[in-house]
Amino acid sequence: xAQKPSIPKGTRDFSPAEVTKRNYIFGKIQEQFKKFGFQPIxxxxxxxxxxxxxxxxxxxxxxxxxxLNSGDFLRKADANAYEEKDSLKITSSISEKxxxxxxxxxxxxxxxxxxxxxxxxxxxxxxxPVWRADRPQKGRFREFYQCxxxxxxxxxxxxxxxxxxxxxxxxxxLNLKGVSIKINNRKILSGxxxxxxxxxxxxxxxxxxDKLDKIGEEGVKKEMLExxxxxxxxxxxxxxFSLKGNFAEKVENLKGILENSETxxxxxxxxxxxxxxxxEMPLQTSALDLDVTLARGLNYYTGAIFEVSAPEEVKxxxxxxxxxxxxxxxxxxxxxxxxxxxxxxxDRIFLVLEELNLFPPTVTESTKxxxxxxxxxxxxxxxxxxxxxxxxxxxxxxxxxxxxxxxxMNHANKREIPFVVLAGDEEMEQQRFTLxxxxxxxxxxxxxxxxxxxxx
Amino acid sequence: xAQKPSIPKGTRDFSPAEVTKRNYIFGKIQEQFKKFGFQPIxxxxxxxxxxxxxxxxxxxxxxxxxxLNSGDFLRKADANAYEEKDSLKITSSISEKxxxxxxxxxxxxxxxxxxxxxxxxxxxxxxxPVWRADRPQKGRFREFYQCxxxxxxxxxxxxxxxxxxxxxxxxxxLNLKGVSIKINNRKILSGxxxxxxxxxxxxxxxxxxDKLDKIGEEGVKKEMLExxxxxxxxxxxxxxFSLKGNFAEKVENLKGILENSETxxxxxxxxxxxxxxxxEMPLQTSALDLDVTLARGLNYYTGAIFEVSAPEEVKxxxxxxxxxxxxxxxxxxxxxxxxxxxxxxxDRIFLVLEELNLFPPTVTESTKxxxxxxxxxxxxxxxxxxxxxxxxxxxxxxxxxxxxxxxxMNHANKREIPFVVLAGDEEMEQQRFTLxxxxxxxxxxxxxxxxxxxxx
Numbered sequence: 001x002a003q004k005p006s007i008p009k010g011t012r013d014f015s016p017a018e019v020t021k022r023n024y025i026f027g028k029i030q031e032q033f034k035k036f037g038f039q040p041i042x043x044x045x046x047x048x049x050x051x052x053x054x055x056x057x058x059x060x061x062x063x064x065x066x067x068l069n070s071g072d073f074l075r076k077a078d079a080n081a082y083e084e085k086d087s088l089k090i091t092s093s094i095s096e097k098x099x100x101x102x103x104x105x106x107x108x109x110x111x112x113x114x115x116x117x118x119x120x121x122x123x124x125x126x127x128x129p130v131w132r133a134d135r136p137q138k139g140r141f142r143e144f145y146q147c148x149x150x151x152x153x154x155x156x157x158x159x160x161x162x163x164x165x166x167x168x169x170x171x172x173x174l175n176l177k178g179v180s181i182k183i184n185n186r187k188i189l190s191g192x193x194x195x196x197x198x199x200x201x202x203x204x205x206x207x208x209x210d211k212l213d214k215i216g217e218e219g220v221k222k223e224m225l226e227x228x229x230x231x232x233x234x235x236x237x238x239x240x241f242s243l244k245g246n247f248a249e250k251v252e253n254l255k256g257i258l259e260n261s262e263t264x265x266x267x268x269x270x271x272x273x274x275x276x277x278x279x280e281m282p283l284q285t286s287a288l289d290l291d292v293t294l295a296r297g298l299n300y301y302t303g304a305i306f307e308v309s310a311p312e313e314v315k316x317x318x319x320x321x322x323x324x325x326x327x328x329x330x331x332x333x334x335x336x337x338x339x340x341x342x343x344x345x346x347d348r349i350f351l352v353l354e355e356l357n358l359f360p361p362t363v364t365e366s367t368k369x370x371x372x373x374x375x376x377x378x379x380x381x382x383x384x385x386x387x388x389x390x391x392x393x394x395x396x397x398x399x400x401x402x403x404x405x406x407x408x409m410n411h412a413n414k415r416e417i418p419f420v421v422l423a424g425d426e427e428m429e430q431q432r433f434t435l436x437x438x439x440x441x442x443x444x445x446x447x448x449x450x451x452x453x454x455x456x
Numbered sequence: 457x458a459q460k461p462s463i464p465k466g467t468r469d470f471s472p473a474e475v476t477k478r479n480y481i482f483g484k485i486q487e488q489f490k491k492f493g494f495q496p497i498x499x500x501x502x503x504x505x506x507x508x509x510x511x512x513x514x515x516x517x518x519x520x521x522x523x524l525n526s527g528d529f530l531r532k533a534d535a536n537a538y539e540e541k542d543s544l545k546i547t548s549s550i551s552e553k554x555x556x557x558x559x560x561x562x563x564x565x566x567x568x569x570x571x572x573x574x575x576x577x578x579x580x581x582x583x584x585p586v587w588r589a590d591r592p593q594k595g596r597f598r599e600f601y602q603c604x605x606x607x608x609x610x611x612x613x614x615x616x617x618x619x620x621x622x623x624x625x626x627x628x629x630l631n632l633k634g635v636s637i638k639i640n641n642r643k644i645l646s647g648x649x650x651x652x653x654x655x656x657x658x659x660x661x662x663x664x665x666d667k668l669d670k671i672g673e674e675g676v677k678k679e680m681l682e683x684x685x686x687x688x689x690x691x692x693x694x695x696x697f698s699l700k701g702n703f704a705e706k707v708e709n710l711k712g713i714l715e716n717s718e719t720x721x722x723x724x725x726x727x728x729x730x731x732x733x734x735x736e737m738p739l740q741t742s743a744l745d746l747d748v749t750l751a752r753g754l755n756y757y758t759g760a761i762f763e764v765s766a767p768e769e770v771k772x773x774x775x776x777x778x779x780x781x782x783x784x785x786x787x788x789x790x791x792x793x794x795x796x797x798x799x800x801x802x803d804r805i806f807l808v809l810e811e812l813n814l815f816p817p818t819v820t821e822s823t824k825x826x827x828x829x830x831x832x833x834x835x836x837x838x839x840x841x842x843x844x845x846x847x848x849x850x851x852x853x854x855x856x857x858x859x860x861x862x863x864x865m866n867h868a869n870k871r872e873i874p875f876v877v878l879a880g881d882e883e884m885e886q887q888r889f890t891l892x893x894x895x896x897x898x899x900x901x902x903x904x905x906x907x908x909x910x911x912x
């Protein structure tokens with residue numbers, strides 16, 4: 001019986017044009033990853049549940065897609081949970097595997113599992129899909145790709161410098177100018193909490209501060225008050241709301257604000273190291289900026305925090321982010337491995353390039369020439385030429401059936417194939433082809449060699 | 457608490473060398489797919505369960521990985537099944553989505569769902585992973601890639617010809633010589649069943665015949681007898697066990713065997729068409745052979761059936777297969793769309809190339825030069841050169857920390873990086889670099905331009 005076909009909400013089919021454009025972005029990112037010395041790894045789509053569960057907080061656990069055990073899975077179901085019909089409690093007894101939620105935890109698992117084969121510092125990149133049972137909405141999907149590059153096994157700040165250069169190299173390669181690479185440092189945020197005497201409210205403080213863009217200064221202060229941060233403390237931190245000027249000027253101001261915090265001063269030192277290096281090796285098309293409100297996944301990050309914004313005119317927000325984490329592999333038993341990494345937001349970058357019309361027209365070009373099929377004898381003559389063209393790197397096709405000429409020409413038009421070849425009795429006799437330019441309508445009688453030259 | 461990390465059985469982590477080699481194969485296949493005019497699509501990793509269930513037989517249904525519904529899934533569980541603790545019966549009420557089992561059914565779903573956007577005949581390729589809850593064993597995985605190319609919307613035999621050329625083009629590009637492309641036709645098999653008067657036992661007959669390679673002539677006959685095919689019928693079909701000679705000679709023999717079957721004669725005609733075309737356009741490195749025992753997924757196929765074997769010396773069996781199917785999209789309500797397609801077995805091809813040592817050594821080359829880090833001042837000098845090299849397409853790295861020289865040189869050795877650059881006070885003063893060839897041990901003092909030239 002016929003079913004009306006559809007796909008699960010939050011997932012997507014990608015058409016040829018979409019796949020080709022996405023691959024163009026992947027290709028540019030991958031090319032730079034490689035040039036910077038990153039090596040690819042791939043991990044399985046699903047992991048043992050205990051590898052993933054508990055790593056992303058309670059909300060994260062809920063958003064992880066669980067895979068039902070095979071066979072008679074109810075036989076091993078937790079008896080109490082079954083009795084109580086408790087979905088949450090029964091899950092671990094009927095599902096042992098789960099789809100990966102990000103690439104970071106599987107990477108940490110990979111590093112620990114393969115630590116004896118890995119030569120540290122290990123620079124790896126990984127471009128694979130991840131799955132989240134999020135409520136689907138515009139621009140938020142249940143299956144999407146992540147493109148990550150990380151270095152583990154060294155705490156050198158040169159890596160922060162290189163990641164900024166890497167971002168710049170990728171966006172330059174994509175011809176996307178005006179990208180803003182914002183940097184902050186967890187130690188700056190810790191310093192703020194320290195100087196206002198609210199170390200124990202660091203998370204609440206930074207979560208509120210991170211919203212400055214969205215809810216404004218008053219909104220941030222209101223949220224801080226609600227979280228129990230005193231008015232006096234907020235007054236002390238007032239200067240950070242009005243940090244102005246370029247990177248160096250902001251840093252000078254920070255030095256005043258954080259002069260009594262050792263951690264804060266260390267943060268400033270790290271920021272200055274990175275800024276000085278970039279000043280010595282100017283970026284090509286992106287700009288580096290200091291944004292002390294940037295917090296992102298603070299629980300993770302221990303040093304630098306990155307966020308990359310699309311050019312302002314497109315209003316698409318973050319197209320990448322990352323930072324330094326000092327103990328990611330600790331959850332799997334390998335301590336004291338510092339890491340730093342960045343990721344690229346493929347879907348957002350796609351929208352930005354689309355909006356700014358930055359996909360080169362050649363990206364979606366496919367077949368260059370279609371040979372019209374006039375019957376078996378002519379088709380054989382044509383296919384021999386098609387074969388020769390392909391072996392010379394030209395994408396060529398023979399229309400598979402000897403349909404009406406008009407239908408075949410329409411096919412070429414609809415697929416935007418720029419050239420058509422017609423070869424009937426006359427052409428075959430003369431060992432020639434009639435080449436038609438579909439745009440101009442011009443026709444030429446050509447020899448096999450000329451055909452190759454004209455299409456090359 | 458530390459967990460001992462592992463991955464689910466039947467899945468794999470891929471190291472940088474493995475990913476790179478796999479990508480080499482994907483790249484060669486993709487290049488030829490494109491050259492032949494195939495366009496890429498991608499479908500979601502999971503489909504609605506009713507898209508997949510019932511399409512692969514009972515065994516297939518069991519092997520499909522089901523995804524547990526999110527939230528309080530037990531609330532909607534089928535009450536009777538819950539009462540009876542019936543795992544099989546409860547599944548559809550607690551799982552609405554499933555991981556794709558192959559690329560063919562999702563492709564059929566795609567074609568039907570997007571029929572109004574598609575210009576037929578539609579040549580698509582798709583390279584994505586699939587998942588099967590098979591018992592893991594040597595060479596059989598629960599997650600693996602399929603690489604498929606199909607044409608839908610035309611029943612022209614020129615497509616069979618082109619798929620043979622496509623196989624030949626890919627294996628030639630991989631430098632894998634001696635591949636055997638075996639062809640059969642469902643109509644030949646139907647013809648056999650017809651001439652022996654056992655049409656209703658066609659499946660049993662062909663399933664047995666397909667095992668000739670493995671169990672030999674006596675084994676096949678024994679199985680046929682067991683399935684209720686009469687001795688007289690088997691005697692009639694005796695000549696097919698001793699078909700000898702080249703393609704044309706086998707066809708001549710078949711003409712005798714099948715002279716009384718119209719379907720069989722049609723099958724011969726189709727085989728001859730393909731064989732004649734290939735004779736006119738000889739294959740580069742593969743050989744086309746007729747194998748009348750070939751059945752593969754007979755339920756599917758209605759015309760040509762392909763199977764590709766690795767060169768005999770590697771004994772790895774099938775590295776690809778395919779065939780024509782006349783009503784794949786019918787299950788989703790779109791009738792009378794003929795299709796034909798082939799697929800490449802990535803994992804097997806990988807093993808074949810590995811065994812025959814056919815991966816070019818350049819495939820796994822990554823970083824070309826490592827700059828030794830002697831401290832921040834020197835590192836900045838080095839990183840400026842690194843940046844210049846990268847912008848000239850040379851993969852270069854700076855060791856991130858100013859560790860002991862020996863440790864850094866060891867790192868270069870372990871990663872098989874062929875060149876190292878040393879630049880300390882003296883080099884910086886002279887605006888030069890010391891370039892060391894790690895294989896020969898030779899060292900050269902070079903200018904920045906010479907550095908570029910030597911590494912290019």
